Amino acid sequence: MPTKKKPQVTASPERRRELLDTAAEVFAAQGYNATTVRKIADHAGMLAGSLYYHFDSKESMLEEILRTFLDELWSGYDAVLDAELGPRETLEALVTESFREIDRHRAAVAIYQKEAKHLAVQERFEFLAASQRKFEKAWLTTLERGVEDRNFRADLDIRLTYRFVRDTVWVAASWYRPGGQHSPEEIARQYLSMVLDGIAVRPT
Amino acid sequence: MPTKKKPQVTASPERRRELLDTAAEVFAAQGYNATTVRKIADHAGMLAGSLYYHFDSKESMLEEILRTFLDELWSGYDAVLDAELGPRETLEALVTESFREIDRHRAAVAIYQKEAKHLAVQERFEFLAASQRKFEKAWLTTLERGVEDRNFRADLDIRLTYRFVRDTVWVAASWYRPGGQHSPEEIARQYLSMVLDGIAVRPT
Amino acid sequence: MPTKKKPQVTASPERRRELLDTAAEVFAAQGYNATTVRKIADHAGMLAGSLYYHFDSKESMLEEILRTFLDELWSGYDAVLDAELGPRETLEALVTESFREIDRHRAAVAIYQKEAKHLAVQERFEFLAASQRKFEKAWLTTLERGVEDRNFRADLDIRLTYRFVRDTVWVAASWYRPGGQHSPEEIARQYLSMVLDGIAVRPT
Amino acid sequence: MPTKKKPQVTASPERRRELLDTAAEVFAAQGYNATTVRKIADHAGMLAGSLYYHFDSKESMLEEILRTFLDELWSGYDAVLDAELGPRETLEALVTESFREIDRHRAAVAIYQKEAKHLAVQERFEFLAASQRKFEKAWLTTLERGVEDRNFRADLDIRLTYRFVRDTVWVAASWYRPGGQHSPEEIARQYLSMVLDGIAVRPT
DNA sequence: GATGAATGAGAGTTCATTCAT
DNA sequence: TATGAATGAACTCTCATTCAT
Structure with missing residues (x-):
């Protein structure tokens, strides 16, 4: 019986988005x-069955939340990568783009952080694994180019550095509250300063 | 009729630890x-009821796992702090001590990372919140002393720096596998190098 | 404010019938x-709520489907019985009349076969039980008369024979497809031949 | 996670059978x-969850009920067919074998009658369709041989005859109550008499 | 120490039904 | 007449937990 049971994508996408x-x-x-x-239904002011x-x-x-977030994330990332x-x-x-996404999709990012690893093995969430691979490649390439160009240090394990940068940014979602005292750009600036130049005072 | 509670501390503590x-x-x-x-019982080769x-x-x-881990962690930390x-x-x-703990208690650390935040509000897990406060104080104090001494940069938001250092270390538990190519000390060395001096090449 | 009930009998009875x-x-x-x-609504090209x-x-x-079917069935049966x-x-x-009904109301007959027994206990579907009683009486009387007249064999349990004839006819609804190669009259003829004379070759 | 979740076939098969x-x-x-x-749980004197x-x-x-019934049915049928x-x-x-099965597995037979048709399309219940095919073949072959041997009438549509015989027997499950006045063998005898020789009195 | 069987609360989900528009 | 959205009861199933053996 192949009749689409549920509307899947019903008319009013606003209600959907709200929910x-x-x-x-x-x-x-x-x-x-x-x-x-x-x-969830309580928070939305309705009964559980109504969500269905x-x-x-x-x-x-869950899938739609994560997919929507990743779609937007990658449209930002791709713009950056295409700029060469x-x-x-x-x-x-x-x-900077990452902190902007954290600002915009804080909840989705937090979910992603907590659940992605064990979800990625399920077929339904294969797109998480795909995104992770793409993500890794983008970062590793950037770091390698930076080492070649003598922008980044050559004495560090590159995979370790990748993980360092990656995690350092995304865990911020666990404490970040939009509308706080720091704008995402300001936080990005300070993080970048730490990541690039370290927190120690430089010997002059 | 003595206590109605379950044995809690049964005969062999080794079996307990194994489980x-x-x-x-x-x-x-x-x-x-x-x-x-x-x-859990499957992995332990017994039936669910037997765990009780x-x-x-x-x-x-869960409580015992986290408590044991934190006890050991703090015995290490306290030794460091007491050394002044x-x-x-x-x-x-x-x-360095943190990476050693990750090496020894990888599973507990991973659990802690994922669950601590929402557990800490329960009375039973108040010790998590207490540990977090103690942790924060130790780090903030250290960083502040470092800024005063001109060991650490003065131009950074100190709370942001604290979170940066804290997260940077502990998320490693999500990918670390004991017995890999890097010893915990080696990983600590590299992380410290990045955190302190940054990943960018310094202008000479 | 007239009656609170739903329209029950709305405008077009054709639409009703279609549905x-x-x-x-x-x-x-x-x-x-x-x-x-x-x-049902899908098949009718409308939404579930609209059926109401x-x-x-x-x-x-369900009630209306079964009632309509039984009304028509009995108008046919009564004509036969009144002909004496x-x-x-x-x-x-x-x-023969039964096979004609199967031809005309295949779906209703199939529903009747599957559901009548457990529905009949509900007050709402008392008419099913009533019909069954009337049905049984008509058949038993006919068979008894036939035994008296030496039309039908006297050595058979009459209730068993009744069930045999009854079921034999009606289960045909489960495989009968209108518009097939056999007309209802032809199927009736063959069934009657089997029921009356058996499938074995008669010794001459 | 391929670990067998439920015991599937636990120790005590008696309890299983009772349930x-x-x-x-x-x-x-x-x-x-x-x-x-x-x-079901009520009838078994336990709570719903316990069935699991x-x-x-x-x-x-449902599957196990039907499978067990069909297994036994076919062990009887095969014995008959192998006797040539x-x-x-x-x-x-x-x-006769069929009536014995109705006697022994009345409930399973009634379920089979009501549900088999729409279940057979599901992959899980493919064995129902397989059984039906085997069943049909056995009966058609027997009838054809009978027509050749001049045991059975040649003037009847053979598929119609097959359905007639098949249904005639199995619908009995809908009214049969074990322990009634007729033994399965006696019912079989009377049914056979009707099917083979008809209910009409033979002209002498 | 461990098992087998059960409990009971609550989970996700379905569905007949309602009703304002 | 029909729609879209919601209700609320009931359903199948899961799972932490208990306990006699």
């Missing part, structure tokens, strides 16, 4: 598994 | 909530 | 319980 | 879809 934002907030706060659909008018399942909400800047400028632009 | 190690491994791999006691001879509950296993080294040496010692 | 035919088809194919009002403009409930659709034919001719006429 | 018998009774009485696992210690799902209970009797004796033996 997904609510869900993302709860997933981020309590963890995906610990979040019941009843909690809009979505197929709890998992499909020098390695240091590329790194700066990627980090 | 907790098994549980930690599974919690780390799949997340606490997604881990059923059945899975050794432990009060799934939650008490200079701020830079203190930072180096704390980071 | 009932659709519903009957789906009920017959999937079973009443396994059929959702959504599936035409009908009170899913159950009332001999027992053998009555049996032949009843069987 | 399946209970389930079969309820399925037969109310229909599979209309039967809730709670009802013994079975994977409601559907797996004449067509009339084969028919008699198959019908």
Whole structure:
């Protein structure tokens, strides 16, 4: 019986988006598994069953949240990568872009951080693994170019450096609150300063 | 009729430890909530119900895992702090100690990373919040001393720097595999080099 | 404010009939319980809620389908019984009439076969039980008359024979497809031949 | 995670059998879809969840009920077919065997009658379709041999005859109650008499 | 120490039904 | 007449936990 059961993509995409934002907030706060659909529905001011008018399942909400976030993230990243800047400028632009995404999709990023690793093995979430591979490649390439150009230090293990930069940026989602005292660009600036030049005072 | 409670501390503490190690491994791999006691029992070669001879509950296993880890962590940290080294040496010692703990308690650290934030609000896990406060104080103090001594840069937001250093170290638990090519000390050395001096090549 | 009830009998009775035919088809194919009002609405090209403009409930659709079928069936049967034919001719006429009904109301007959027994206990479907009683009486009387007249064999258990004839005819609804190679009259002829004379070759 | 979740085939097969018998009774009485696992559990004197210690799902209970029944049925049928009797004796033996199975597995047979058709399309219940094909072949062959040997009438549509005989026997499950006044053998005898020689009195 | 069987609460999901528009 | 969105009860199933043996 191949008739599409649920609307999947119903008319009003605004309601859908509202509900997904609510869900993302709860997933981020309590963890995906610990979040019941009843909690989501509570936050949305409706009954649990009513969510199923809009979505197929709890998992499909999760998928849509992550997919939407990654789509936007990559549209930003691709713009940076296509600009073919020098390695240091590329790194700066990627980090800045990342903090902007954290600012815009804080909940989705937090979910991603916590759940991506064990989700990626499921076929449904294969796109997470694909994104991770693409991500790794972009960063490693940038770092390698930077080492060649003598922008970045040659004495460091490059995979270790990649992980360092990657994690350093994204874990910020776990404490970042939009509308705080620092703009994403300001945070990016300070992070970049630390990552690039270190926190120690330079001997003159 | 003595106490009604479960044995809590049964005969052999080794069996207990074995079971907790098994549980930690599974919690780390799949997340606490997604881990059923059945899975733990499977890994331990017994039936779910049998675990209750050794432990009060799934939650008490989690508590014991985290408590044991934090106890050991703090015995290391306290030794460092009591030595009253200079701020830079203190930072180096704390980071090195942290990587040693990751090496020894990888599973517990991974669990801690993923679950601590939402657990800390429960009374039972108040010790997590306490540890976090103590942790924050130790680091902030060290950083402040370092800024005063002109060991560390004065132009950075100190809380941001604290988070940077803290996260930078602990997220390593998410990818670290004991017995790999790098010893914890070697990883610590490289991380410290990045954190202190940055990844950019210094102008000479 | 007139009656609070739903329109029950709305404007066009043709639309009603169309929808009932659709519903009957789906009920017959999937079973009443396994059929959702959504599936019916899908087949009718409308949304589930819209059906409630035409009908009170899913159950009332079922009731109307069965009632309509039985009304027509009995108008045929009554004509036969009122003709006061001999027992053998009555049996032949009843069987032929039955196959005509199967031809005309295949879906309703199939539903009846599958659901009548457990529905009949509900007050709402008392008419099913009533029909069954009337049905049984008509058949038993006919068979008894036939035995008296020496049209039918006297050595058979009469209730067993009744069930044999009854079931033999009606289960045909489960495989019969209108518009096939055999007309209902032809099928009736062959069934009657088997029922009356058996499938074995007669010794001459 | 390929670890077998549920015992599937646990130790005590008696308990399993008891529960399946209970389930079969309820399925037969109310229909599979209309039967809730709670009802089954009620009849078994336990809670709904407890059934899942013994079975994977409601559907797996249904499967096991039908499979067990068909296995036994075919062990009887195969014995008959392997005996290579004449067509009339084969028919008699198959019908008698069928009534014995109805006697032994009344509930399973009733379920089979009601649900087989729409279940057979699911992959899980492919064995139903396979059985039906085998069944059809056995009967058609027997009937054809009988026509050749001039045991059975040549003037009847053979597929129609097949359906007639098949249905005639199996619908008996819908009214048969074990322990009634007729033994299965006696019912078989009367049915055979009707099927073979008809219900009409023979002209002498 | 461990098993087998059960409990009971609560999870995700389905679905007949309602109703303002 | 029909739609879109929601309700609420009931469903199948999961799982931490208990306990007699």
